[in-house]
Amino acid sequence: MKSDEYTKKHWEEVYTGKSDEEVSWFEGKPSTSLDIIASLDLPKDSSIIDIGGGNSNLISHLLKNDYNNLSILDISENALQRTKSKLGKSAAKVQWINSDILNFEPTQDFELWHDRATFHFFTREEDILKYIDILGRSLKTGAYFILATFSTTGPKRCSGLEITQYSPEKLKELFKVDFTLLESFEKIHKTPFKTEQNFIYNLFQKK
Numbered sequence: 001m002k003s004d005e006y007t008k009k010h011w012e013e014v015y016t017g018k019s020d021e022e023v024s025w026f027e028g029k030p031s032t033s034l035d036i037i038a039s040l041d042l043p044k045d046s047s048i049i050d051i052g053g054g055n056s057n058l059i060s061h062l063l064k065n066d067y068n069n070l071s072i073l074d075i076s077e078n079a080l081q082r083t084k085s086k087l088g089k090s091a092a093k094v095q096w097i098n099s100d101i102l103n104f105e106p107t108q109d110f111e112l113w114h115d116r117a118t119f120h121f122f123t124r125e126e127d128i129l130k131y132i133d134i135l136g137r138s139l140k141t142g143a144y145f146i147l148a149t150f151s152t153t154g155p156k157r158c159s160g161l162e163i164t165q166y167s168p169e170k171l172k173e174l175f176k177v178d179f180t181l182l183e184s185f186e187k188i189h190k191t192p193f194k195t196e197q198n199f200i201y202n203l204f205q206k207k
């Protein structure tokens with residue numbers, strides 16, 4: 001099986017077999033991301049994409065906050081279906097993209113790209129560089145990129161898969177050609193089963 005087929009199969013099974021409360025990354029309200037987004041004071045029609053949005057309630061909260069140009073991308077159709085069902089009629093206001101991010105061919109520029117706990121699943125240099133290339137081609141100058149990954153004191157695996165841990169210095173270096181790192185801070189995520197995961201949240205701006 002090719003590695004992207006394996007990745008898709010893995011995530012489809014996760015979202016078939018487990019409820020929101022049974023996956024470590026789930027947050028009832030993604031407050032840290034929402035606070036960063038609010039601080040940007042973006043116009044409500046800004047194009048915003050959530051990469052690996054999965055079963056996150058981010059889009060639901062952004063809709064409640066009147067953002068009206070929202071896209072969610074995930075490799076798992078089951079994840080997108082679950083999030084669509086949670087949104088009900090509001091789902092029609094969102095653009096749903098079922099794709100591996102590494103195969104994503106954006107047809108529009110985005111003003112905000114949000115990724116919590118997806119980028120860190122890439123462990124091969126060629127995949128990391130491909131992601132950075134797609135990201136760079138998808139954002140306008142001045143656009144924002146919010147990236148939350150496990151920190152160097154965080155878990156080494158997630159959902160049974162290896163991840164790459166990051167420090168702010170490593171991320172600054174990785175994205176330095178196209179992006180300025182504006183802010184970086186640690187945040188402990190309390191999982192639905194009361195364990196802790198150390199994340200770093202990073203706000204970048206496209207040069």
Ligand SMILES: C[S@@+](CC[C@H](N)C(=O)[O-])C[C@H]1O[C@@H](n2cnc3c(N)ncnc32)[C@H](O)[C@@H]1O
Binds near residue numbers: 054075076099117
């Ligand atoms: C740990 S979950 C995080 C979900 C969500 N961002 C959150 O914070 O609740 C990782 C998500 O990334 C998706 N994913 C993993 N690899 C992907 C890839 N190569 N392309 C697109 N989505 C991917 C998974 O299906 C899953 O929904």
